[in-house]
Amino acid sequence: MITDNFTMEVSGLSVDVVRKDIKNLHVSVYPPNGRVRVAAPQQLDDEAIRLAVISRLGWIRRQQKGFDYQTRQSQREMVTGESHYYQGRRYLLDVVAHDGRPSVRIVNNTRMELRVRPGATRDDREKVLLQWYRRRLREQIPLLLKKWEPKVGVEVAEVRIKKMKTRWGTCNREARRIWLNLELIKKPAVCLEYILVHEMVHLFERHHNDRFRDLMDQIMPQWRLFRETLNRAPLAYEEWKY
Numbered sequence: 001m002i003t004d005n006f007t008m009e010v011s012g013l014s015v016d017v018v019r020k021d022i023k024n025l026h027v028s029v030y031p032p033n034g035r036v037r038v039a040a041p042q043q044l045d046d047e048a049i050r051l052a053v054i055s056r057l058g059w060i061r062r063q064q065k066g067f068d069y070q071t072r073q074s075q076r077e078m079v080t081g082e083s084h085y086y087q088g089r090r091y092l093l094d095v096v097a098h099d100g101r102p103s104v105r106i107v108n109n110t111r112m113e114l115r116v117r118p119g120a121t122r123d124d125r126e127k128v129l130l131q132w133y134r135r136r137l138r139e140q141i142p143l144l145l146k147k148w149e150p151k152v153g154v155e156v157a158e159v160r161i162k163k164m165k166t167r168w169g170t171c172n173r174e175a176r177r178i179w180l181n182l183e184l185i186k187k188p189a190v191c192l193e194y195i196l197v198h199e200m201v202h203l204f205e206r207h208h209n210d211r212f213r214d215l216m217d218q219i220m221p222q223w224r225l226f227r228e229t230l231n232r233a234p235l236a237y238e239e240w241k242y
C-alpha cells in the first residue's frame with residue numbers, strides 16, 4: 001500500500017495528511033492537544049484535501065475545545081463536591097479523613113465517598129480512586145468473556161487494563177491479548193461491552209473493513225448505538241480512534 005504522509009497548513013491549523021487505499025476521507029482530532037489528522041484516498045489531490053479540511057473547520061475547532069475541557073476535567077483537585085463518573089453516572093465526591101485503609105464506596109446512588117488518611121495529598125487521593133476504578137473494571141471482565149467468547153467464537157488469553165490516550169482498546173492477535181482503556185469504567189456499561197467485543201472481533205479481522213462490520217453486525221447488532229453512546233457520554237473524547 002502506497003502511503004504519502006505530509007503536513008499541511010490550513011487556516012493556521014497544522015494538519016497531518018496520510019494517503020491510503022481508502023474510499024472516504026476521514027478527519028480525526030486527537031487528545032490531548034487536538035492534533036488533526038486526515039486520512040485521504042490516494043487519488044484525492046492536495047487542493048481537494050484542503051477544501052475538505054476547510055469545510056470541517058467548525059467541527060475541528062469544537063473537538064479541540066472539547067479536549068481543553070477534557071484536560072481541565074482530568075486535572076481534578078480530588079476534593080469534596082467535585083463530579084466524578086462511574087459506569088455512566090455522575091457522582092459527587094466526598095473526601096473523608098479516616099485512619100484506616102483507604103477506600104471508595106458509592107453512597108445513596110449520588111455520592112462517591114473517598115476515605116483517605118488525614119493529610120493525604122491530591123495524588124494519594126487520585127491513586128485510591130484509580131485503584132478502585134481498576135478493580136471495578138477488572139471484576140466485570142470474567143463474566144463478559146464468558147458471555148461473549150462463545151458468540152464471537154474466540155478464546156481470549158488475557159485482558160489487561162491500562163490508561164491510554166488515543167484508544168479505547170487494542171489487541172495483540174498472536175497472543176490473543178486485549179487491552180482496555182481504564183477510562184471505560186467511567187462510561188455506561190454497554191461501552192465497555194462494545195469495546196471488548198470490538199477487540200475480540202479484531203482477533204479475526206484486523207481492519208475496520210466490510211468483513212469487520214459484517215462480523216460486528218452478526219455478533220452485536222446494536223454496536224453502532226453503543227459506539228454513539230460511548231462518544232456522547234460525559235467526558236467523551238470525540239472521534240477517538242478505536
Ligand SMILES: [Zn+2]
Pocket residue numbers: 198202208242
Ligand atoms: Zn478497532
